[in-house]
Amino acid sequence: MNQQIQKLRDQFSENDDFFMLQDSFLGTPVVLLGLKSLIDVVPMKLSLQTYHAAAIESHITLDAFKKVLGEADEAVGAHEIYGSILNGKLFIYFEADDSFVIMDPIPRALNRSIETPINENVMQGSQSAFTEDIATNVGLVRKQLQSDHLRVHTHTIGTEEAKDVALVYYEGRADMDFIRRIERQFAQNKNKTIENLQQFSKEILGFPTWSMVSKFNQTELPQEAAHSLRKGRVLLFVDRLPLALVTPGMLWDAFCLDSDRNFPLPLMLFLRTVRVLGALATLILPGLYVALVSVNPEVLRIEMALSIAQTRAGVPYPAIIEIIFMFVVIELTIEASFRLPKTIGPTITMVGGIILGQAAVQAKLVSNLLIIILAATTIANSTIIGLQQSLALRISKYVVVVLASMFGVLGILEGMLLICGYLGSLTAYGIPFVGFPNAKSEANRG
Amino acid sequence: MDKSWQVALMYFIVHLGLIFFMYPGDIIASTQDGHWIPIVLGFALHLAALSLYLKGLFNWGNNDIIALYMKAGKGYAVLFLLPLAVYFFMACITVVRCSAEIMTIVMLSSTPLWAVMLTFLLIPTYFALKGITSIFRTGVLIGMMNVPIILFFFSFSFQNIDWRYVFPMIGKASFLTEPSYLESFFVFAGGFLFLGFIQPHVAFRKRYVILAAIALLPFFIFSVYIPLLTFGQSTASTFNFPFIVSLDTISITWLMFERITVFLLLSLISFLMLFLSLSLWSTMRIVHAGIPALKPRYLLVSIPVLVYVVCLAIPSWTDIVKLFWWNTYLRFYIMAAIPLSTYFLASRSKKRMVRS
Amino acid sequence: MKHTWMRAVGIAIAVGIAALLGGCWDNRDIDHRSLPVVMGVSLSKDKYEVVLQIPETSSKGVNLRILKQKGRTINQAVDKISERMESSVDLLHLKVILVEKGYAQQGLTDSIASFMRSRDISPKTIVAICDEKLDPFFDYVKKSMTPRGTTLYDCFEKNAGWNPQMSLTRIWEVYRSIHSYTRDVAIPIIKSGRNGTIDYLGSAIIKNGRMVDQITPEETLLFNSFNGHSAQGKIEVMDKASVMILRSSMRHRSKIVQGTPYLYVQITVKVSIVETKGSVTSQSINQELEKILMKRFSGMLRKSQTREADILGLGQYFRNKIPRTQLRVWRESYLPKLRMDFRIKSIIQNDGYTKLS
Structure with a gap:
């Protein structure tokens, strides 16, 4: 028994799914090593036998047979061998000449098939969604965008824990400086471990952590991903993450979907206007309620002022407390409905939304109008595209509400200004968040 | 990257922010009839100064005027940049104090003045801290939100006008020496100077800015004429802010809101904040050029603090008006000296470059 | 990590100050x-x-x-x-x-x-x-x-x-x-x-x-239509019929001769017939209407002239003819002298569902 094999066996001794099988190829004894959890053993052996039979029939030498099986690199170190076994490769050791081959065996089916998107709904567009497997995802993009300009760079990042990351871009449209910058970041931080996207964006790409808006726009849809490639943006795939990370993220991503373009132009414009209105309504409506009720009632018409005063009569605390209180309830409901199994989700929504709201009004804890505002805000919040963007929007409305409670209508404006200023200040490697993707790619091309 | 239309939009909205507050009152006070003459005269001077300034800047090339004066010599820098910094500083004070005062008059009666002024400084400081390119992008976002609001309410402000108040059309030239007419140049002098500072960071073309300036003419004219046509000269001259009062007379029955002045005012305030952030940033650039040891970040925090302290020290509206008047000499100096000196220094350096 | 904590503490302090400030002045x-x-x-x-x-x-x-x-x-x-x-x-x-x-x-x-x-x-x-x-x-x-x-x-x-x-x-x-x-x-x-x-x-x-x-209210109606407020939908009662004013429009010319202002005004009223009494023709209605409106208008003008109060805003028509210094005394020295040529022209736009006999 060779020393290397011994070492491997020691390393995997605590793993019960490790296997070590004796066999013989063309008369030489071999040892097969691998992980049962990643390799489907029986078909693997069957296929090896097929190879073997073919080799005997065609009378090839052992060295040639090794080449058939896989890469026979003598220089590979122990660490790489260890890594490749963890990666699901089969390690074949030839005892006679102390050489080895690393072979791609038949893997266990650990990936789900391509399905319809779960978190994003598509209206009249391609229905397939990205899966966990990085190669499948790149393949989906290739299917969607059949062009010889498409470039894919794969990196393995992390020494202690490896993760594949693929960088996909459209050559000739993407900003090459931007891509070089990302590549440099990858090269610099090759050894860092990434467990999640927060780490990925901070440790690997060096983006600030305290950013409300993610530098990546995430999408499950190959169609959207391909569209952003055409617009000169870069896709990042992280293995085991069923998402494409579109970078740099842009403000307009929250309002424009590529599948909108499958509608006639006026309908598309309508849809996009609705989304913008939704975002504005989410930010302004709650603040407007607070401002009009507690600071600037003169802005309301008298009829409305009276009816609001009437619905608020008996509510024991100021409007800001009232609205924050109800918003907390809503946030809890939304969060709970994420957590719950799909079967009881609707029940909770019903209890939370209808019964609680109605009861709160009847108990004179909040005013009727507030419930309407609340419902409108929550609905409007969901019109914009992307879960992350909608979450960022959900949080930023509190800035407006708090300022509105202090400065009234002026506070709303101040909140909006702060948000505009914040969005305006965001950049990713010099590419502004508030920019037009079209204009940039054209500037780049010409 | 070419950002001409961002610069043009910024130029446009910054001036919109400045026009509607003091300008109508000053012009109406300056003469009894034929108000279009002082407006057009002021506008022509503004356009002349602007085009001279731009010509100088483009002769100078892709750099800001600080570098221009520094290259010309320390003496020039002190002669022109120091007054400019002082002027920006004063402009910040007057704008913050004025707009805060207007806010408390129009809509925030119970909010203390210091709090309003504090937010009026905090937000521009935040913008300025994020850098000049970020100010411009913010400007685009704000413009997209607020310019439609302004245009909407501006078009409604014609509701109560009586065209016959236009007459008499011809007035005397006596307005030239009126203090209030000289004060009205605040609008013209304040807004265009920032163009000289943005150049290496934000590139732009001359034509766009000139077009934006010309697009402002109707706003200059109607900001004065709407109160005049609604109230008549003798009534309009009794108001501190004639345009705002005339806006208060408008009723839009189908709108769910009553005092629409508030909305127009808010949009204007947002533009003023952009103006403030530009002024703060430019002041920072000048001071930084003078004392390079001070870090820009600290300067950007300390200048607003100084402005705030001065604003707190101004007790009343009459004092603001006084300050405004003291500012006049400086304003004319700035308005004449900066474009002229930029033009001559830039063409001199260009000639030298050609010769060598 | 430390940076992160500083950030978090900073945000918490900002929120706290905002909350405190909110209570600082009383917003009712x-x-x-x-x-x-x-x-x-x-x-x-x-x-x-x-x-x-x-x-x-x-x-x-x-x-x-x-x-x-x-x-x-x-x-x-x-x-x-x-x-x-x-x-x-x-x-x-x-x-x-x-x-x-x-x-x-x-x-x-x-x-x-x-x-x-x-x-x-x-x-x-x-x-x-x-x-x-x-x-x-x-x-x-x-x-x-x-x-x-x-x-x-x-x-x-x-x-x-x-x-x-x-x-x-x-x-x-x-x-x-x-x-x-x-x-x-x-x-x-x-x-x-x-x-x-x-x-x-x-x-x-x-x-x-x-x-x-x-x-009177009737004069006010005329006042409103003269000043361009809609006089629409009003029922005007006469001896023989009542009509509804649909639209009114006005034309005017003004001049000053030797310090005396002259104003020519023609108001065109479009009416629809609502109610009739006895036998009437559209001509008689027109005549009647014109007469009545004329009478009311001159009554109102007389009141305005004797009181030197220009409710009709007649001075507005002379703003381009009289210098500003003289406008100041418009009410006292011009208005009482004003000569007005006032015409009313009525048009019966329709007579409702039934024919006028």
């Missing part, structure tokens, strides 16, 4: 404010009496509350009312200011100027004159009107109870008339009626803030 919620809709003002023995009609909201509906106080200034009286109420009085939503006739005759200039000055009262507030003591009027309003909160104001609202015989004058217009050389205003006069209605008596001619004369 809308249900803790009393929003008077109508304010009555009268002046007797140098003391203002102020009556406020405040809709009181409760969860059941709206009650009207009438509160009175006297004070040296209007504001003092309002403050006194505010002190006595459980919620504070905000004049932000004031819609109608009702002035007692006696006070209007003494002159409103000071009050109007201070209304314009104050940020609370909107310049759009309607001014009306009450032709009786305020106390009984407001008692009547409280007794008879359905508690809707804005009832009295609805009488004046253009898309509610307003009719074209009523002049509609807002504070800013009165203020303008005080300062303007060439324009005066008419303010509606109201009085409590019998069966839960408010009677409209016509309009007061206000010159420089003082009531100098009165015109």
Whole structure:
């Protein structure tokens, strides 16, 4: 028994799914090593036998047979061998000449098939969604965008824990400086471990952590991903993450979907206007309620002022407390409905939304109008595209509400200004968040 | 990257922010009839100064005027940049104090003045801290939100006008020496100077800015004429802010809101904040050029603090008006000296470059 | 990591300060404010009496509350009312200011100027004159009107109870008339009626803030159409028929000859016939209508000329003919001399469903 094999066996001794099988190829004894959890053993052996039979029939030498099986690199170190076994490769050791081959065996089916998107709904567009497997995802993009300009760079990042990351871009449209910058970041931080996207964006790409808006726009849809490639943006795939990370993220991503373009132009414009209105309504409506009720009632018409005063009569605390209180309830409901199994989700929504709201009004804890505002805000919040963007929007409305409670209508404006200023200040490697993707790619091309 | 239309939009909205507050009152006070003459005269001077300034800047090339004066010599820098910094500083004070005062008059009666002024400084400081390119992008976002609001309410402000108040059309030239007419140049002098500072960071073309300036003419004219046509000269001259009062007379029955002045005012305030952030940033650039040891970040925090302290020290509206008047000499100096000196220094350096 | 904590602490402090600041000045919620809709003002023995009609909201509906106080200034009286109420009085939503006739005759200039000055009262507030003591009027309003909160104001609202015989004058217009050389205003006069209605008596001619004369509702209709307010939908009663004015348009020419202003005005009225009595022809209706309108108009003009109050804004037509220094004395030296050539042309646009015999 060779020393290397011994070492491997020691390393995997605590793993019960490790296997070590004796066999013989063309008369030489071999040892097969691998992980049962990643390799489907029986078909693997069957296929090896097929190879073997073919080799005997065609009378090839052992060295040639090794080449058939896989890469026979003598220089590979122990660490790489260890890594490749963890990666699901089969390690074949030839005892006679102390050489080895690393072979791609038949893997266990650990990936789900391509399905319809779960978190994003598509209206009249391609229905397939990205899966966990990085190669499948790149393949989906290739299917969607059949062009010889498409470039894919794969990196393995992390020494202690490896993760594949693929960088996909459209050559000739993407900003090459931007891509070089990302590549440099990858090269610099090759050894860092990434467990999640927060780490990925901070440790690997060096983006600030305290950013409300993610530098990546995430999408499950190959169609959207391909569209952003055409617009000169870069896709990042992280293995085991069923998402494409579109970078740099842009403000307009929250309002424009590529599948909108499958509608006639006026309908598309309508849809996009609705989304913008939704975002504005989410930010302004709650603040407007607070401002009009507690600071600037003169802005309301008298009829409305009276009816609001009437619905608020008996509510024991100021409007800001009232609205924050109800918003907390809503946030809890939304969060709970994420957590719950799909079967009881609707029940909770019903209890939370209808019964609680109605009861709160009847108990004179909040005013009727507030419930309407609340419902409108929550609905409007969901019109914009992307879960992350909608979450960022959900949080930023509190800035407006708090300022509105202090400065009234002026506070709303101040909140909006702060948000505009914040969005305006965001950049990713010099590419502004508030920019037009079209204009940039054209500037780049010409 | 070419950002001409961002610069043009910024130029446009910054001036919109400045026009509607003091300008109508000053012009109406300056003469009894034929108000279009002082407006057009002021506008022509503004356009002349602007085009001279731009010509100088483009002769100078892709750099800001600080570098221009520094290259010309320390003496020039002190002669022109120091007054400019002082002027920006004063402009910040007057704008913050004025707009805060207007806010408390129009809509925030119970909010203390210091709090309003504090937010009026905090937000521009935040913008300025994020850098000049970020100010411009913010400007685009704000413009997209607020310019439609302004245009909407501006078009409604014609509701109560009586065209016959236009007459008499011809007035005397006596307005030239009126203090209030000289004060009205605040609008013209304040807004265009920032163009000289943005150049290496934000590139732009001359034509766009000139077009934006010309697009402002109707706003200059109607900001004065709407109160005049609604109230008549003798009534309009009794108001501190004639345009705002005339806006208060408008009723839009189908709108769910009553005092629409508030909305127009808010949009204007947002533009003023952009103006403030530009002024703060430019002041920072000048001071930084003078004392390079001070870090820009600290300067950007300390200048607003100084402005705030001065604003707190101004007790009343009459004092603001006084300050405004003291500012006049400086304003004319700035308005004449900066474009002229930029033009001559830039063409001199260009000639030298050609010769060598 | 440390950086992250600093950031978090910083944000927490900012939120805390914001929350503290929020309580720093008192912003009263809308249900803790009393929003008077109508304010009555009268002046007797140098003391203002102020009556406020405040809709009181409760969860059941709206009650009207009438509160009175006297004070040296209007504001003092309002403050006194505010002190006595459980919620504070905000004049932000004031819609109608009702002035007692006696006070209007003494002159409103000071009050109007201070209304314009104050940020609370909107310049759009309607001014009306009450032709009786305020106390009984407001008692009547409280007794008879359905508690809707804005009832009295609805009488004046253009898309509610307003009719074209009523002049509609807002504070800013009165203020303008005080300062303007060439324009005066008419303010509606109201009085409590019998069966839960408010009677409209016509309009007061206000010159420089003082009531100098009165015109009838019919004259006010003409006044409105002359000033370009819609006189639409009004039924004009004549001996033989009543018609509805659909549209009116005006043409004018002005000139000054040797210091005497001449004005030629032609008003074209388009009407539709609503009711007839006996046998009439469209011609006779036209003649009748023209005659009646002519008579009313010249009556109004005469009033305006003798009182030297230019409610029709006739001076406006001469602004480009008279130099500014002379405009100042328009009311006194030009208006009484004004020669007016007034023509009315009526067109029967249609006669309804049935043919006119």
